Amino acid sequence: MLMEDTAEGDCLVVSLMEERLDAVIAASFKDALLERINQGQRHIVLDMAHVGFMDSSGLGAVVSILKHLGTKGWLHLYGVTPGVMAVLKLTRMDRVFKTFDSRQAALVS
Amino acid sequence: MHSQAHLRLMMPATLQDARAATESIVKLCDRFKTEDRALYGTAVMELLVNVVKHSYACAPGAVVTIHVISGPHSIQLIIEDTGKGMLPGRLANAPHELSFDATDVAGLPEAGMGIAIVKSVMDTLQYETECGINRLTATKRWTR
Numbered sequence: 001m002l003m004e005d006t007a008e009g010d011c012l013v014v015s016l017m018e019e020r021l022d023a024v025i026a027a028s029f030k031d032a033l034l035e036r037i038n039q040g041q042r043h044i045v046l047d048m049a050h051v052g053f054m055d056s057s058g059l060g061a062v063v064s065i066l067k068h069l070g071t072k073g074w075l076h077l078y079g080v081t082p083g084v085m086a087v088l089k090l091t092r093m094d095r096v097f098k099t100f101d102s103r104q105a106a107l108v109s
Numbered sequence: 110m111h112s113q114a115h116l117r118l119m120m121p122a123t124l125q126d127a128r129a130a131t132e133s134i135v136k137l138c139d140r141f142k143t144e145d146r147a148l149y150g151t152a153v154m155e156l157l158v159n160v161v162k163h164s165y166a167c168a169p170g171a172v173v174t175i176h177v178i179s180g181p182h183s184i185q186l187i188i189e190d191t192g193k194g195m196l197p198g199r200l201a202n203a204p205h206e207l208s209f210d211a212t213d214v215a216g217l218p219e220a221g222m223g224i225a226i227v228k229s230v231m232d233t234l235q236y237e238t239e240c241g242i243n244r245l246t247a248t249k250r251w252t253r
Contacts, residue, residue, distance in 0.1 A: 022124075023128075057223075060220050067219070083150075092209075096214075
């Protein structure tokens with residue numbers, strides 16, 4: 001699984017460099033983000049621009065990350081592709097996650 | 110595929126192979142609108158992962174048989190396995206929609222969303238077990 005981290009002030013931008021966030025990588029993706037949270041990261045921007053496909057395992061991992069942050073921080077998504085947005089809307093999780101069109105908007109909001 | 114076509118896949122019961130099989134099946138679906146194609150792919154992946162994880166418990170050497178029948182009006186998927194199978198009524202009784210409070214982060218579901226996705230995407234679903242073979246049949250009408 002390929003990911004890139006970029007620190008932006010007190011925010012961490014995590015770019016997932018995978019076409020599919022699915023059952024194959026969901027567990028390792030979740031573990032990687034939880035490790036960052038446990039290391040003290042509280043404001044995370046998840047760059048989904050490379051992810052064209054997400055299944056319920058991938059969605060569950062993103063939900064788990066959001067729950068782990070709880071009231072201590074926030075998780076913003078940006079670059080959500082149409083395929084991923086379709087799953088978010090179908091599951092009504094588009095009402096849960098804050099999504100942004102640009103990295104800058106996701107960082108400052 | 111614009112005429113009737115029947116494809117049979119023998120898929121090793123691993124998550125990687127479920128992903129590969131899903132990609133192969135979605136490539137055949139040229140008569141869905143773009144968004145419908147993405148959701149169809151998600152539903153197919155859900156069904157295959159369900160067999161790998163729950164029917165076979167990721168047992169090495171297990172095989173899933175997949176029939177893809179593309180017709181003039183719809184695409185039919187038949188997934189067969191010889192694993193543990195689903196409890197009777199589980200598919201029929203599962204909800205079409207997830208129910209949760211979007212403002213209650215602690216109460217959000219992290220699992221169990223797959224069946225709701227499948228039931229929302231597919232037009233018909235049927236599950237049966239006969240002579241040790243579990244067979245799920247899922248049909249979706251073309252949208253383009």
